[in-house]
Amino acid sequence: MALPVPQSTSVTTATSSSSNFPSTSPRKIKISCSQLRFSETKQAHLRLMDAFKGNSALQVKALRESQGLTQEIINNEQKCVQIMDNESELFKEMKHRFLTFKKDKYLENLEHFQNLAKVQKPKFMVIACADSRVCPSSILGFQPGEAFIVRNVANLVPPYENGPSETNAALEFSVNSLEVENILVVGHSCCGGIRALMSMEDNKNSSSFIENWVRIGKPAKLISTKATATASDLNFDQQCRHCEKVSINQSLLNLLTYPWIEEKVANGKLSVHGGYYDFVDCTFEKWSLNYKGSESKEEGEYSIKDREFWC
Known part of the structure; x- marks a missing residue:
């Protein structure tokens, strides 16, 4: 009987000690929230299709609604990735400006800034x-x-x-x-x-x-x-x-x-x-x-x- 997957963002798999292969440390597999939601949507879709066996009209409706929800999840995931990329670029630029300040201003006037640190x-x-x-x-x-x-x-x-x-x-x-x-x-x-x-x-x-x-x-x-x-x-x-x-x-x-x-x-x-x-x-x-x-x-x-x- 299949065991249910724990509801977390990572799953750990361990190697068997009786295996001829050398033992290794546990390997972590990262699962994103969108992947979990997609899996849950797919399971719900299968349950709906099974429940509506013999009623083709309801099966078609369930299929369309499931596909719409799946597309919505994909679109939201794409938007999140785009926002994260934009934020990453903003902070990359901020990092560059800080390091430029440190090189051209702080280190060039180190004594002045050390005095400011005191008073x-x-x-x-x-x-x-x-x-x-x-x-x-x-x-x-x-x-x-x-x-x-x-x-x-x-x-x-x-x-x-x-x-x-x-x-x-x-x-x-x-x-x-x-x-x-x-x-x-x-x-x-x-x-x-x-x-x-x-x-x-x-x-x-x-x-x-x-x-x-x-x-x-x-x-x-x-x-x-x-x-x-x-x-x-x-x-x-x-x-x-x-x-x-x-x-x-x-x-x-x-x-x-x-x-x-x-x-x-x-x-x-x-x-x-x-x-x-x-x-x-x-x-x-x-x-x-x-x-x-x-x-x-x-x-x-x-x-x-x-x-x-x-x-």
Whole structure:
């Protein structure tokens, strides 16, 4: 009587000790999940055909359904193989890039990287958008050890009273422990987070993580909406572009709600800056918050200085 095959992805067969052949270690035969499913489908097909003996119409129907399921399994297997091949190629490229970095950068500057392994003393704390097209190190040329970077949706800085988040945790560490000298908030063109902010209904409760996060930028939205209300010829994209810049300045003001940031800015030990990267035409706009100029203004108002255009 035939023994049932164990339900696992490998089957071990051992050689007989009474054989004249020399003994060998057990041999493992790999069986893929798709092979097991194909075998199960075939057995089910045979059972159906046996059950419908004498009824040709039902036999034909069972045959067609079985063939359809078999083809579906084959198609799914082919898709899985293609996805795995694509992932393999992606990581091969990633491996190549890493080894190139190690050869051309790390080993060529070994002493520098060994010093970085002991301590970091970055001059900049950068808050940038998580958008894949906006990489501060690539755009601004930051090298390892030069900038402590945190990225989030729409490069927003929540006010102090909002409570803990990964962004203000990074701020606390960079300002109080690393003692960075500059905080740079970098916004950009075509920001999906700002577009979500401008599109959402203000008083509507939402379970969306994105909407609940970008709600931090609501003051910037209100300022932008008020400022663009008189310009009726501005379309939605232009309104979003306006809000992209206003939200940067709102984040600069939010930075000053943190007592340990405001104190260092007031004492001249820390400066806060805004930056706007337009990746459509590759230009960069940089400015600094004028702390003294913003001191006497009402909430939501600010004064900037040292504005520059890099193009």
